[in-house]
Amino acid sequence: MNLDLRYTEEQEALRDSVRAMLTDHAPWARVLKVAESPEPDDADLWRLLSVETGLAALAVPEHLGGAGATVAETAVVLEELGRAVAPVPYLGTTVAAQLLVHLGESDLLRELAGGEPMALALPFDVGPAAPVLSADAGARSAVSRSRAGSSPVAGPRPPGVEVSTAADGSPLLNGTVSSVADALRARVLLVPAGGALFAIDADAAGLRRTPVVSLDETRPLCDLAMWNAPGRLLAAGDRAAAAFDAALVAGAALLASEQLGLAQWCLDTTVEHLKTRYQFGRPVGSFQALKHRLADLWVELVQARAVARHAAAAVAVGDPDARLAAALAQAHCGPVAVRAAEECVQMHGGIGFTWEHPAHLYLKRAKSAAVAYGTAAHHRAALATLADLAPA
Structure with missing residues (x-):
């Protein structure tokens, strides 16, 4: 297409x-x-x-x-x-929206x-142990293997969360989910459990959200704990699996655009600084070694814009290759954002290492986002499978 x-x-x-x-x-x-x-x-x-x-x-x-x-x-x-x-x-809210639109x-x-902000109850640092773009993605490994129309109690249960049934037949959720992003203020949490997807109100009895230390102070994380927390069944079986997968593919594509914007700010800000910072009577930006580093970063950023835009466009139109496009975007954009933030800190010199300069905010966001929805290494492995370059 x-x-x-x-x-x-x-x-x-x-x-x-x-x-x-x-x-x-x-x-x-x-x-x-x-x-x-x-x-x-x-x-x-x-x-x-x-x-x-x-x-x-x-x-x-x-x-x-x-x-x-x-x-x-x-x-x-x-x-x-x-x-x-x-x-x-x-x-987190837009990823939740994608799941709800699909359902x-x-x-x-x-x-x-x-x-009302919403969040998908999934560890933000999903890694190779729980790939997000394969048929057995994280909690999807549970929902995809359950039978359509089966009881929410039936079928495999994802690690950490189990489903039981109250006396009136309504589902109750028990377990924990660690390091969930955008969930502290969420009014509704979307939880994959027991071969299905559930919605839990944030003020429901039996649900506790505990803030945890996050590398990125601008995107705090929390642990979720559930003790017989009442949930509302949204979908089960293949329908739940398809919605969960669509949300994660969209999330990977959308995160790439966030990383692109971060990297662009780092490059723009660094270039402006090097134009005005003088050393030995010359603008620091006139030194050839720094020019080469910035030129290399600019090339990588142009490539990042292409793959991020391609991933967003593919998801938007329902392209059959949207999964591949999202994996490519995350494999490239995450490392580019980290490198751009690192160069920003280093080329600003002493001021770049201080709390009073915003460079550290960008480095922390870049580093934390680099492991969200799968690391670059995971996505490269996923790409090999999706492009038939490695055995499934």
Whole structure:
């Protein structure tokens, strides 16, 4: 399928609008202040993104209160949020939205469109032990093997979460899920368990969220613990497996756009610094060794933009190769973002290592995001299988 990777006029206008908004409401000094506070994220910025502008529900159908846009538009927003390392639960909520759209969950989608953050109860640092883009992806290994229409208690159970049945026949969830991102403020948690998908209200009896130390203060993590927590069955069997897989593929593609925006900020900021920083009577940027390093980074960034745009476009139109495109984007964009952040810190010299400069926020976000939805090494292995370069 031929995909147009260029930004449309509407997407460029969306980018300009979001960038202007973040310039006013999420300068790096405010981001740092939020990161130092006990709050999990910037509640005012989230209200602006979700309630006042509706950007959190771009991919939600219009008749449910959303904008009826696609993943391609959501990716543009995430690119700008990456540039600002904005401390909001946007990524987790949009991944949850993709799962709900796939299931056609009207009530939950209306809540999401109304500004309620949601999260998929999945460890953020999913790695090779639980690949996210293969047929046995993490919790999908459980939901894909259960029979369609079977009881939520039947079938294999994913590690950490089990399903039992209350006296009235309603499902109860028991177990833990560690290092979940964007879940501290989420009003609804989507939990894969017992061969099915469940929704749990954040204030449900038997559910506890415990903050844990995160490398990235702008994206805090928490552990979920459930003791007979009442859940509502969303889907089971193949239907649950397909929705879960679609959400994770979209998540990998969307994260690549966030990483792209982060890397672009690091390159732009470093170039501007080297133009104004003088050493030995010359701009530091005139030194050939630094020029070569920045030129190499620019080439990698151009490639990252191509694969990130391709992944977003493929998911948006339902391209059969969307899984491959998402794996390619994550295999490339994660390492590029880390390298860009590292170069930003190093080329800023002493100031780049200080708390008062925003470079450390970008390095921490890049490093933490590099293991989310699968590491680059995992995605390269997935690519080999998807492209028939290795035995399945």
